Amino acid sequence: MLKSPHHLLCTCALALLTLSCGEQPNATAANTALSTPPQGSSMADTVAIHPIFHASTVLTQGDRVIFVDPYNGAARYTSYGAPDMVLITHTHPDHLDTATLAGLDLSAATLIAPQAVIDALTDNPFAATYALANGEDFSTDDVTVTAVAAYNPPPKENFHPEGKFNGYVVEMGGKRYYFSGDTEGVDEMRALENIDVAFVCMNLPYTMDIEQAASAVADFAPRVVYPYHYRNQDETKSDVEAFRRMVQEANPDIEVRLENWYPAK
Numbered sequence: 001m002l003k004s005p006h007h008l009l010c011t012c013a014l015a016l017l018t019l020s021c022g023e024q025p026n027a028t029a030a031n032t033a034l035s036t037p038p039q040g041s042s043m044a045d046t047v048a049i050h051p052i053f054h055a056s057t058v059l060t061q062g063d064r065v066i067f068v069d070p071y072n073g074a075a076r077y078t079s080y081g082a083p084d085m086v087l088i089t090h091t092h093p094d095h096l097d098t099a100t101l102a103g104l105d106l107s108a109a110t111l112i113a114p115q116a117v118i119d120a121l122t123d124n125p126f127a128a129t130y131a132l133a134n135g136e137d138f139s140t141d142d143v144t145v146t147a148v149a150a151y152n153p154p155p156k157e158n159f160h161p162e163g164k165f166n167g168y169v170v171e172m173g174g175k176r177y178y179f180s181g182d183t184e185g186v187d188e189m190r191a192l193e194n195i196d197v198a199f200v201c202m203n204l205p206y207t208m209d210i211e212q213a214a215s216a217v218a219d220f221a222p223r224v225v226y227p228y229h230y231r232n233q234d235e236t237k238s239d240v241e242a243f244r245r246m247v248q249e250a251n252p253d254i255e256v257r258l259e260n261w262y263p264a265k
């Protein structure tokens, strides 16, 4: 999905990025200039994964800070400082949480989101905003984000319609991180390649059950998978231990990491 010539081009100077990266999504009225990347981050810095809540995750690498679907109150994020990049998968309030966004310092943050999210932001607090459709990518000097289709096929197509919302592959520090967003185990997920760490949703009725999630994960075979977004509509939680057993039975080389994605405040 990532095209290496594009990636090489993006080693160009920041000032030329928007001109040189020919495969960047077309600029729209909502798009503004790139924010300056943090100083002090490099490929050599280890990427740290911080589970936050439900589908929200923070990635840090040196001084770089990326928030994914910030949700459930800004207090959960204050220890990470101001983000450089915020990825939002779709418009539902457990992913686009405007109250949480209002409490964050987004003055240096680039938002990456589907157009539907940008359209829903009545008061855009971000320094820069990029709309990504499924399959499009966005690069800074050392991070590439590619939007992956995230949707429910019939009969649940109304929960997350095809083509409207995103999952993401984030390539940084020499590794590829996949965030599923809200989706079922669709062909686009099963076709992913070379994923080092995957974050995969599994709740009902909105996304998929653990059997479908395990089947999809076995197909794309990430090195590591975190079940996330596993609280159901009825407040029960999907059986992530059973998910782990299913994945390990299908492919013992896949490491399933169980974290508490629903910590108390």
Ligand SMILES: [Zn+2]
Residues within 6 Å of the ligand: 055, 092, 094, 095, 182, 206, 229
């Ligand atoms: Zn959700």
